[in-house]
Amino acid sequence: MGSLRLIAIALLVSSPAFAQTYGVGRPTTPEELRRLDISIGPAGEELPVGHGTAKEGAVLFQRKGCVGCHGKAGIGGGPAPALQSKKGAEVPIWDRGHILPLSAPFATTVWDYIHRAMPVGNEGTLTPDEVYSLTAYLLFVNKVIPEDEVLDKQSLPKVKMPIGDDYARLPQWKAGAPRLEGYPY
Amino acid sequence: MGSKPTSRRDILKGGAALAGGIAALSQKPAFGQEHDHVMAVGGAPNDYPMILGSKEEIEYGHRSKYVTSMRMMHPMGGRMSPDDFGKVFHVASPLQDSVGVVTPSSLHYVATTRGSYMPDIDPKVHTLTIHGLVDQALTFTMDDLRRFPSVTRLQFIECAGNRHNGKQKTVQESHGMTSCAEWTGVLLSTLLKECGLKGSATWFVAEGAEEVKGASSMPIAKGMDDVLVAYGMNGEAIRPQNGFPVRLCVPGFEGIFNTKYLRRIKVVDRYYMNYNDYGHLDKDPKEAALGFQMGPKSVITRPSGSMRLPGKGYYEITGLAWSGGGAIRTVEVSTDGGKKWNKAEIKATPQRMAHTRFGYMWNWDGNETEIMSRCTDEIGQQQPTREQVAQYWNVPFERDYRVPGLDNSVMPWKIGRDGSVTNGLA
Numbered sequence: 159m160g161s162l163r164l165i166a167i168a169l170l171v172s173s174p175a176f177a178q179t180y181g182v183g184r185p186t187t188p189e190e191l192r193r194l195d196i197s198i199g200p201a202g203e204e205l206p207v208g209h210g211t212a213k214e215g216a217v218l219f220q221r222k223g224c225v226g227c228h229g230k231a232g233i234g235g236g237p238a239p240a241l242q243s244k245k246g247a248e249v250p251i252w253d254r255g256h257i258l259p260l261s262a263p264f265a266t267t268v269w270d271y272i273h274r275a276m277p278v279g280n281e282g283t284l285t286p287d288e289v290y291s292l293t294a295y296l297l298f299v300n301k302v303i304p305e306d307e308v309l310d311k312q313s314l315p316k317v318k319m320p321i322g323d324d325y326a327r328l329p330q331w332k333a334g335a336p337r338l339e340g341y342p343y
Numbered sequence: 344m345g346s347k348p349t350s351r352r353d354i355l356k357g358g359a360a361l362a363g364g365i366a367a368l369s370q371k372p373a374f375g376q377e378h379d380h381v382m383a384v385g386g387a388p389n390d391y392p393m394i395l396g397s398k399e400e401i402e403y404g405h406r407s408k409y410v411t412s413m414r415m416m417h418p419m420g421g422r423m424s425p426d427d428f429g430k431v432f433h434v435a436s437p438l439q440d441s442v443g444v445v446t447p448s449s450l451h452y453v454a455t456t457r458g459s460y461m462p463d464i465d466p467k468v469h470t471l472t473i474h475g476l477v478d479q480a481l482t483f484t485m486d487d488l489r490r491f492p493s494v495t496r497l498q499f500i501e502c503a504g505n506r507h508n509g510k511q512k513t514v515q516e517s518h519g520m521t522s523c524a525e526w527t528g529v530l531l532s533t534l535l536k537e538c539g540l541k542g543s544a545t546w547f548v549a550e551g552a553e554e555v556k557g558a559s560s561m562p563i564a565k566g567m568d569d570v571l572v573a574y575g576m577n578g579e580a581i582r583p584q585n586g587f588p589v590r591l592c593v594p595g596f597e598g599i600f601n602t603k604y605l606r607r608i609k610v611v612d613r614y615y616m617n618y619n620d621y622g623h624l625d626k627d628p629k630e631a632a633l634g635f636q637m638g639p640k641s642v643i644t645r646p647s648g649s650m651r652l653p654g655k656g657y658y659e660i661t662g663l664a665w666s667g668g669g670a671i672r673t674v675e676v677s678t679d680g681g682k683k684w685n686k687a688e689i690k691a692t693p694q695r696m697a698h699t700r701f702g703y704m705w706n707w708d709g710n711e712t713e714i715m716s717r718c719t720d721e722i723g724q725q726q727p728t729r730e731q732v733a734q735y736w737n738v739p740f741e742r743d744y745r746v747p748g749l750d751n752s753v754m755p756w757k758i759g760r761d762g763s764v765t766n767g768l769a
Binding site for chain 2: 178179180182183184185186190191194195196197198199200252256258261262263264266267270271274275278281282324325326327328329330331332333334335336337338341342343
């Protein structure tokens, strides 16, 4: 009897339904991860080595064709969104337009966006130095950083964005909960 | 030939009625037609020409040429893209022609992260990698995914841009950015357990393989609950427009989270504010919350805008109801402009976060009126009128009042004395 029970338990434990893992899939290599992982979080841990300044970025903004869609110095008017606010710092941040390099809560968001999605038709071709430079340029034209500030892995995550803490956090999501507590609709 | 043959014209009319469009209701459906049932003696000539059993028809069937239901550019999206597919970001589904709850794959609404380009992915080379706050980063081939226990379920996906206003003429224009398909895949929770989720994990970032590598942050609680890594759609492989060879299905969340061409999932310990996340940036926490999980919503699809009732008498008012909060519990229909609400019949068992078909038999007396529907979901959230929403937020109600977050307000259709059906918000 005892041995039968042991066998039963052994069968249960070895059954995939209880084990919960299946041994399918292969370990990802560090090289693969380096190539694949383009997500840059607010702490900037994933940022690659490199650096750039607004002056270098100004040249690239012309040369890479950014002007064609975003307008001169990103002022807008083309098919793509404006990247420079027409309103100054005296206007509250939420009234200055939905301008990525101005209203993003983190400078890393700007870097991540340019790196993964720009320029149109040649996405993912910019080098880290070029992305640092373009980020610096767009932050400079929006008066977020001075023209001579060098952006790199260390300095970029430290850039203080003008929006500060003035943006909504998403609610803690719970299964089966209404979309907004207390809201009947 | 004593029998009265089923007239070919009646059958054609039936096809046209299914195809929808203007004056669809003025045509008599071919189904259930009554006629003298006397067997013909001897040779009966064919009533119809024949469709050639061509190689194409044998290999992959097509619908009747009399059924012309089509998607359309979503006017609200109207931004040009340089390719030929739609030339828009948004393509709306013809809800006015829908029957049942499944949207055919070819008619499923489409929205893209930027242009309308679709990556042409060879499933033999495509992989999905899960990494970040896990014990072991793993890479899965498409064949690997098929080795895990599969899950099949219905699920709606709706675009946050699916807002109705007084300018739209048809339900396709006003509500066509929602669709419902049967999806098959492996639960994301199965794959996360395979990698070994670390205790510090609070969010995950999902990323597609399209040109911009669109990325969205989502709560890990959702990822461990009901998110599906889907490879099948309506009984076959997902179509390229819908994310071939693999996509996320995130039940009840705004459309953009349902990441197409899924190539990577990174488990993290904070909201990453990448790409699509920036588009969700909001000042007001209430607006942000209401733009995340979809509310309860319904709309009458027939009769709807631009159709015409041929005369007084019985009509089945039918439509779709859905909610990001779970299954639909009740649907009510009003045929007097919202004064009295009548319980509608729910067709089949409502599924969680899936379109639910409802019907209500209505005897039209020929007078001018307004018809509309509202629904309640399993957690008690009720679809509001726009006036109710304004009242809740204590703001004055105006004609162009914008419902905060995703618009789930009631949609009225006006019935004219001449049987015309028009937008009740106009």
